[in-house]
Amino acid sequence: MYADVILPLPFSDLYTYSVPVEMRNKITRGSRVIVPFGNRKYYTAIVYKIKESASNDFKIKEIHSLSDSKPVVNEQQLKLWEWISFYYLSPLGDVYKTALPSSMKSEDLKSKFKPKTETYIRVNPELDPVNITGIIGRAAKQLSLYNQIEIILTYNKIEHISKKEVSELEGYSVSVLNGLVKKDILQTFEVETGRLNTAIKPTRKPHPLNEFQQKAFNEIINCFKSRHTCLLHGVTSSGKTEIYIHLIEEALSTGKQTLYLVPEIALTTQLTQRLQTVFGNKIGIYHSKINDNERAEIWNKMLSKEPYEIILGVRSSIFLPYQNLGLVIIDEEHEMSYKQQEPSPRYHARDTAIMLAHFYDAKTILGSATPSLESYFNTRNGKYGIVTLLERYGNILMPEIQIENTFELRKRRKMKSLLTPLLIEQMKLILENGEQVILFRNRRGYASLVECEHCAWTPKCKRCDVTLTYHKKRNRLNCHYCNASYTMPAVCPSCNSENLKTLGQGTEQLEEEVERLFPEYIVGRMDLDTTRGKDAYEKIIDDFQSKRIHILIGTQMLSKGLDFENVGIVGIISSDSLLNYPDFRSHERGFQLMMQAAGRAGRKNRQGKVIIQSADPDQPVYGYILNYDYDGFFNSQMAERKMFNYPPFSRLISIVLKHKTEQKVEDGSEYLAALLHQSFGDKVKGPSKPIVSFIQRYHLREILLKLDYSFSIKKTREIIRSAETIFHTKEDFKYVMIHFDVDKV
Ligand SMILES: [Zn+2]
Ligand SMILES: [Zn+2]
Structure with missing residues (x-):
């Protein structure tokens, strides 16, 4: 009897092992097993299939042990894994790795998963209560603790009490308790309590629907x-x-x-x-x-x-x-x-x-x-x-949306801050009225660019081809692609000039500015930098909900369906940056984000307000936003997508090649594109250099496949897989990595 198992490895989908006799009645599809792999290494694997025979019998190793009495993955899950692996061109092992919590797939023999336990204490049931005082003798503290425990147990008609409760009793100390345990009057034992809170009771029925x-x-x-x-x-x-x-x-x-x-x-x-x-x-x-x-x-x-x-x-x-x-x-x-x-x-x-x-x-x-x-x-x-x-x-009205032309305002020298005079004035009114404000800026950090005024030097990441973002509070320069962090130089390293200016304002700068403009109000910020801790989200949301924060500044994170009751105005700062990046989805994304952000404004019986700051307000997308015209927007976008054969009119598969040597990735991508061209013809676009073509010391090239929906996924998969195999058998490209992204967004 043999088992095909899924291992957390990307090389092959399945690996065959033999099933020891004693395991035969217990093992099944979905079982978790521990198997040897290579030299003295063990993995936790999931059984995919049980079978009667296997080729290459002599090479096959035996399953080491079965981890649980029942399978931990069910039939539907395995079907889903297969589908993901099939559709997204990904090894089954990768799906397995993503699907299971890490403690369930730990690679050492003892499972890393430790159930949470609590220590309990009971009186030794074999002792005659009459003798106990005799055994304790003259240890007065022990006697006092014992008596207190005895009373609690009798009074509550219970057999045991948690150590935590005992520790709160009068005259308790570890040594007194240990003394009683040593004399075998008290006994301790562990109870698995679990981390899950099971005591929450419902307090209401669903509200009736309007x-x-x-x-x-x-x-x-x-x-x-x-x-x-x-x-x-x-x-x-x-x-x-x-x-x-x-x-x-x-x-x-x-x-x-x-x-x-x-x-x-x-x-x-x-x-x-x-x-x-x-x-x-x-x-x-x-x-x-x-x-x-x-x-x-x-x-x-x-x-x-x-x-x-x-x-x-x-x-x-x-x-x-x-x-x-x-x-x-x-x-x-x-x-x-x-x-x-x-x-x-x-x-x-x-x-x-x-x-x-x-x-x-x-x-x-x-x-x-x-x-x-x-x-x-x-x-x-x-x-x-x-x-x-x-x-x-x-009866909450849809908010009134207004667009402010920052280009004009700048020309007329009316923009003295990141916010337009109208937005500042409206914010004042709203805040005085006890209502709250939300400001969106889709860029975190203080400034997205630092530049020497003298020689135009700008700091760049050593591992990526991107400029660094300045974070003022930490006084660091950070790479938003690889998270590398650098010290902010005091002078330009290239010409020693002291005039380093910052460009491209992020949420941190906006926060500083708003604090300056509204010193009497509390300003909060919600972006990737302020929400790293476990309960960080909760705290910010809670503070805003209970009005401890008056003005909340945030990135797109803040637009995603959060409901607040008291927001009088929403400001969207530099909305053009949402639309102006080279991706066919940028207008869809910008439209959604602005409409969603606008949706945060509004109170009962009072119309909310939205101010969008744009330097280019003539873009058609703003017309659809002003009129809440989803259908109009949809139709205009679909016409474009159809014309350029973009999704949903085609299936987009991005193939990214990565290597530390640029020439290799350059040659490799040309070679792979040519291989794919043999089957897909002009559906193959590229290879091309992505906007950021050097990330974490790897050079990147991208090939795009724009396939008709009628084209079979199975066939597509076969062609791509075979091209990949041919590619990797070439000595030159053996170590060039290939990533697939099906339905890339
Ligand atoms: Zn310089
Ligand atoms: Zn970097």
């Missing part, structure tokens, strides 16, 4: 009768979350599990509380800021007889072992952060979650105020159903 929400809810239920996937296109603040809560209730009532996906950890923070008030401990939270042992516990709970009925999480939560998934909610489905960039597999969590739902025969609801062009296109061609919700919840 007439518009109810109509949307009914339409969704109706849509699910004929379709698996439905898009809920609901404007910002239309109360989509409450509709989801009712859909979850519906799933629960039929005994089905729900997966609720959000694009950012920051969003789980706000949603957790809200969902817990309705669903209590039925809900589990899963994302990367949860420690690894806790993630392993959640995984195990999902395999148990009492799994979580609802999982709220970011993209990694699609990998959990669901038992009877019935509903998948993908909120803010347009967010590009659903796509994994590094490492492989570069999967899109939205598209993968739809596939996951398919394996469970579950329904998927996609939600957004600004749907991705792909999803909206899928409703037009009938693949998805669509439900539209145009009314904001509780």
